[in-house]
Amino acid sequence: MYNIIAKIKMAFIYLFNWLFRRKEFTYEIFQIGNSDVQAIFKLKYPDATFSACDGEYNFTTLAGWKQIIAEMVKDNSPYKKNFHDCDDFADYFKGHISNDYDINGCFRVSGQSESGASHAFNIILYQEGSDVMTCIVEPQDGTLFKEYKVSIIRG
């Protein structure tokens, strides 16, 4: 009996989220498979470890990402040292994009910032003409194309 009630409750939550929480988004969505994503990361970040969780990855154009990122950054809570810091911003960014936009071509990365300090951030896939490109995102302020060192890519 409990399982049935829990399933009905989850179905209502899913329906509510689908109806009311999905953000308005009009940019085109593209998709590539897990092995293509692995090949792209192997070429671009040969020293990084990549752990792929999904079979297919959805993403959009850079213009589409700029709209998403502007909305995401608006919702960010303030930075709290050694608590709500880089890892939390990176996890929040990845999780909310798949929840709100049905886009999972966003990855959580461990590496180093320009100063050499350990840092967590994100990488996105985007479509440019017929090519799939990648770009580093600083989820704390939405800056694109940072020169961070990439060590572990997860997603």
Ligand SMILES: [Ca+2]
């Ligand atoms: Ca933290």
